[in-house]
Amino acid sequence: MFSIYDAFKRKIADEEISTPLAAILALTELIENSDAGTMFELVKALNDGAEALKKQASNTISVNAGCELFIAFVTLFPHDSDNFTDLKKELIRQGQNYAAEALTYRKKIAELAFGFIKDGSVILTHSYSRVVMQTLLLAHKRKRFSVFVTEARPRGLGIKTAEALTAAGVPSTVILDSAVAYVMDKVDFVLVGSEAVVESGGLVNAVGSNQIAIIARAANKPFYALAESYKFHRLFPLSQYDLPSHNSKILSFPSILHANSSSMNTSSPSSPSQNESNYPTGGQPERVPLRITQEQISKNNPDVDYTRSLLLASTAPEMTVLILRRRPDLISLVFSDVGSLTPEGVSQYLVGMFAG
DSSP: OOOHHHHHHHHHTSTTOOHHHHHHHHHHHHHHHOOOOSHHHHHHHHHHHHHHHHHHOSOHHHHHHHHHHHHHHHHHOOOOOSSHHHHHHHHHHHHHHHHHHHTTHHHHHHHHHHTTOOTTEEEEEOSOOHHHHHHHHHHHTTOOEEEEEEOOTTTTTHHHHHHHHHHTTOOEEEEOGGGHHHHGGGOSEEEEOOSEEETTSOEEEETTHHHHHHHHHHTTOOEEEEOOGGGEEOOOOSSGGGSTTOOTTTTOOOOOEETTOTTSOOOOTTSGGGOGGGSTTSSSOOEEOSSOOHHHHHHTSOSEEEEOSBOOOOOOTTSSSOOOOOOOBSOOEEEETTEEEOHHHHHHHHHHHHOO
């Protein structure tokens, strides 16, 4: 029996295949294994498969970006096939061809961003990004520069970036996430990858990207994002808590009752401190060990955050419309395979992309 998640895992095992592309290829396999006899049935099967994939995959935002793009393509695909079987074959061929072509997008982006890297540049990058790595390695062939890399907790992927750059001969050093403001005066510009670029022109990327963008703007340093066009996503978050990846466990406060506190005095069950409604579980308070581990910290923190394209000036909770005073963009440019775009340009491109 076909499992879309198993198909997704096979594709994502390839280091060159990003999450949205793996989702597109998994949906392509779903068409191949589907017994749908009409377009309505096929689109329903694709939507059901996308929902199943989002429930099982850890990176829901990137998965959703790929699924949304492919389903929109299938829905809008112009065809003159004689029968539905031929149409399915054509959709499968188009999906596979798109994925193959999409693997060239990083090279296009690297060549586009190449001109912004000057001899002697000092660059700050965050976490690990394949398109950022390709850009830096291409520039290293003809230019001299050095790179500060954030440690990028909780996953610590900045170390992977620094090791790869050092092995290639690029001077690089790992800095603490908390040292970004300290090092910013030494930096010429910031260069980051992305999990998704959303409808507002904002960026979803490894947690810490937002604070780096804010510090870069305060220091008047450009903040550049690199993103393949298949990561453009029809999502319009207004805050961190609007991201699909956010849940109640992130940054939660467990009830404080230490494991060794059985000998401590406790109030009667009817007292407010012991009332079941005071505890998130609705039962007994959670026993929190005295020793806090890195694993516990990671589980209680987000993997990604949202960087607004504009600084938010003021909001009025009683109003239905957010009041935005025009302020400088946090994101200077988004380099993509479709060109170098301002945040406003991303919005315009997304409208055209999903309008057929």
